[in-house]
Amino acid sequence: MSDMINIKINGMDFAAPKGSTILEAARLANITIPTLCFLKEINAIGACRICVVEANEGRGFRTVAACVYPITEGMEIRTNTPAIIESRKKTLELILSNHDRKCLSCVRSKNCELQALANDLGIEFEGKYDGETQNYDIDYSAAHMYRDNNKCILCRRCVAVCEKTQGIGVIGANERGFKTHISSAFEMGLGDTSCVSCGQCINVCPTGALSEKDFTSEIIAAIADPSKKVVVQTAPSVRAGLGECFGMPIGTNVEGKMVAALRRLGFDCVFDTNFTADLTILEEGTELIERVKNGGKLPMITSCSPGWVKYCEHYYPDCIDNLSSCKSPQQMFGAVLKTYYAEKMGWDPKDIVSVSIMPCTAKKFEMGRDDQNAAGVADIDYAITTRELGRMIDRAGINFADLPEEKFDDPLGIFSGAGLIFGATGGVMEAALRFAVEELTGEKLNGEKLDFKEVRGTEGVKEASYNVNGLEIKVAVASGLANAKKIMDKVRSGEADYTFVEIMACPGGCVNGGGQPIVPASVRNFTDVRSLRAKALYDQDAAMELRKSQDNPAVKALYDEYLEKPGSHKAHEILHTSYVARKINKDFD
Numbered sequence: 017m018s019d020m021i022n023i024k025i026n027g028m029d030f031a032a033p034k035g036s037t038i039l040e041a042a043r044l045a046n047i048t049i050p051t052l053c054f055l056k057e058i059n060a061i062g063a064c065r066i067c068v069v070e071a072n073e074g075r076g077f078r079t080v081a082a083c084v085y086p087i088t089e090g091m092e093i094r095t096n097t098p099a100i101i102e103s104r105k106k107t108l109e110l111i112l113s114n115h116d117r118k119c120l121s122c123v124r125s126k127n128c129e130l131q132a133l134a135n136d137l138g139i140e141f142e143g144k145y146d147g148e149t150q151n152y153d154i155d156y157s158a159a160h161m162y163r164d165n166n167k168c169i170l171c172r173r174c175v176a177v178c179e180k181t182q183g184i185g186v187i188g189a190n191e192r193g194f195k196t197h198i199s200s201a202f203e204m205g206l207g208d209t210s211c212v213s214c215g216q217c218i219n220v221c222p223t224g225a226l227s228e229k230d231f232t233s234e235i236i237a238a239i240a241d242p243s244k245k246v247v248v249q250t251a252p253s254v255r256a257g258l259g260e261c262f263g264m265p266i267g268t269n270v271e272g273k274m275v276a277a278l279r280r281l282g283f284d285c286v287f288d289t290n291f292t293a294d295l296t297i298l299e300e301g302t303e304l305i306e307r308v309k310n311g312g313k314l315p316m317i318t319s320c321s322p323g324w325v326k327y328c329e330h331y332y333p334d335c336i337d338n339l340s341s342c343k344s345p346q347q348m349f350g351a352v353l354k355t356y357y358a359e360k361m362g363w364d365p366k367d368i369v370s371v372s373i374m375p376c377t378a379k380k381f382e383m384g385r386d387d388q389n390a391a392g393v394a395d396i397d398y399a400i401t402t403r404e405l406g407r408m409i410d411r412a413g414i415n416f417a418d419l420p421e422e423k424f425d426d427p428l429g430i431f432s433g434a435g436l437i438f439g440a441t442g443g444v445m446e447a448a449l450r451f452a453v454e455e456l457t458g459e460k461l462n463g464e465k466l467d468f469k470e471v472r473g474t475e476g477v478k479e480a481s482y483n484v485n486g487l488e489i490k491v492a493v494a495s496g497l498a499n500a501k502k503i504m505d506k507v508r509s510g511e512a513d514y515t516f517v518e519i520m521a522c523p524g525g526c527v528n529g530g531g532q533p534i535v536p537a538s539v540r541n542f543t544d545v546r547s548l549r550a551k552a553l554y555d556q557d558a559a560m561e562l563r564k565s566q567d568n569p570a571v572k573a574l575y576d577e578y579l580e581k582p583g584s585h586k587a588h589e590i591l592h593t594s595y596v597a598r599k600i601n602k603d604f605d
């Protein structure tokens with residue numbers, strides 16, 4: 017029996033795979049049916065009714081929701097009749113009647129699914145059904161983001177991603193009917209819940225209801241202050257996402273143009289977090305080998321992802337000792353900048369403004385954690401997202417696409433391919449393996465031996481085992497916190513005997529972080545965004561000569577001139593930290 021189903025769309029014959037929904041089949045026929053609440057594999061509730069079409073299965077045409085309705089043999093589908101367009105318009109006008117329509121000042125204007133849909137459908141009089149409206153206070157309680165329910169359309173995409181993808185569930189629908197709104201249990205501010213600041217809810221929101229807290233004005237003011245040295249670092253994944261803010265294809269590596277843009281924005285030094293990703297490998301790898309040799313707590317689990325660290329503190333506080341004590345690369349960078357580099361340049365750390373560009377919203381929480389002030393002042397002053405950088409570049413009138421390719425400044429802009437691939441799930445693990453295998457065997461790794469392909473790819477959980485000089489190293493990699501839970505339950509129960517575990521809070525790792533450019537559902541539902549962005553990093557790594565963190569000459573100089581050796585007392589004071597057990601605060605029941 018054929019696996020294809022024959023259908024008619026708008027009078028034309030097509031075939032689509034069995035099991036497809038009308039939405040999927042239409043897409044294969046190059047017809048985009050508009051959606052609002054639908055998110056593939058996450059939120060298929062057919063609730064918003066924007067995707068309605070007419071379908072006939074032999075009993076006359078009926079109106080159905082294309083996102084959930086399966087195709088059947090001989091089905092006739094009409095996606096564009098006057099009645100369907102009118103129905104979608106009416107639905108949208110009703111949504112807009114209780115919407116705070118302030119597009120001129122909205123962070124999502126030009127990238128808002130609601131706004132785009134209103135334009136596409138030709139909404140003529142947006143206030144047609146205006147009547148009583150809700151008026152919600154904006155929730156600014158969390159360190160990383162705010163919620164403006166006046167712009168929420170109750171699609172519940174945020175609720176689904178928090179519950180299903182992240183396994184957290186700190187948000188849901190409160191009240192009923194006209195009073196329904198998305199919030200936390202007992203109307204707690206988000207900052208009072210056990211939200212982990214991952215920002216995945218922001219990435220799926222079709223409107224301006226959810227957004228990161230924006231620090232761009234503060235940074236522009238600091239750059240204009242001649243008494244300040246404003247130094248910027250960029251995380252690996254930013255170069256794989258930033259181009260999307262300027263209409264470039266997903267997965268375009270814009271490293272050189274990004275550096276050029278940062279110089280034109282006026283930063284005094286343009287450095288790369290990859291430098292401290294390399295440093296992390298030396299510190300974390302040394303810590304791992306110490307634990308293995310001296311019977312320390314295993315598995316050791318990475319601590320680069322602040323969303324994951326916060327999750328561990330709330331949901332697995334009994335496993336805190338498994339976390340590496342290394343600060344994240346962002347924080348290590350700020351610490352090295354305000355100690356070693358400040359001393360080298362004769363700068364007072366108090367005069368340095370340390371800015372990081374991150375694919376992540378949890379970094380905004382992380383920079384305010386205790387014990388992140390190696391020089392007696394905060395390691396990081398402002399952590400901003402890829403999106404915020406895109407806005408700064410726009411605001412400055414910089415024509416990004418036409419910029420030349422420029423290089424990072426020395427020495428904190430020198431990095432290896434191992435540091436670069438930190439941005440993809442499995443990247444930290446691969447970088448650590450490139451270090452640990454050399455360290456334990458004393459043999460130099462080169463060529464294909466540098467590729468640990470078992471830990472690559474976007475699957476949520478990956479496991480591998482390596483025999484290194486007779487020592488069995490069992491590793492696991494998880495991304496997305498619902499996947500992390502699967503690993504952590506085994507670690508907690510003692511069922512798993514891993515040596516080293518990498519966990520990233522965001523599915524696919526930082527390339528898909530909560531601060532990356534927002535990809536509308538119409539693209540996201542049909543494109544493997546995280547693989548395309550990860551490929552940009554792996555391709556760059558493969559083309560580099562310097563591919564191992566331990567070979568980074570600037571990191572070697574940092575140890576020679578300042579930190580002595582990996583794991584030294586001084587390195588611990590500057591580059592390591594501690595964690596706290598936190599409560600779970602989320603329940604809706």
Ligand code: SF4
Pocket residue numbers: 115116117118119120122123124125126128129130131167223224225
């Ligand atoms: S959420 Fe969209 S439609 Fe609403 S104000 Fe913002 S840009 Fe306009």
Ligand code: SF4
Pocket residue numbers: 177178182184185186187210211212213214215216217218
């Ligand atoms: S930031 Fe993450 S944990 Fe917090 S509400 Fe959003 S999805 Fe849930």
Ligand code: SF4
Pocket residue numbers: 167168169170171172173174175198220221222223225226
């Ligand atoms: S906050 Fe955004 S994602 Fe959540 S229900 Fe409202 S519109 Fe949808």
